[in-house]
Amino acid sequence: MTILVNRLDKRVKVYRPPGPEETDEYGEPLNVPIEVCNIWAAIEPLQGREYFAAMQVNAEVTTRIRIRYREGVDRTMFVKHKGLEFEILYTINPKFENKEIQLMCKERQ
Incomplete structure (x- = not known):
């Protein structure tokens, strides 16, 4: 676990879209993302072999973000x-150990 902790050197926020039943203080439907968590992460742009391997699964994956499970x-x-x-295009739970999650992502413009 020490190796994972040392790599988590970026502070990131994870957001989710609002659900259809969620409303603001005036009863109007929410149209802004909702913050799920503010956590430490490792952000790793994919390059070389990793990038080409990711392209075989999903051509748009450009970045891996690692967080604690x-x-x-x-x-x-x-x-x-x-x-x-x-x-987030897909998530990976390595070896199903529930120690970390790898978020396979593409950067939004």
């Missing part, structure tokens, strides 16, 4: 870091 993080969410937004 957290229940409920899924591909309907997105991540923000210093003005950058990353759309």
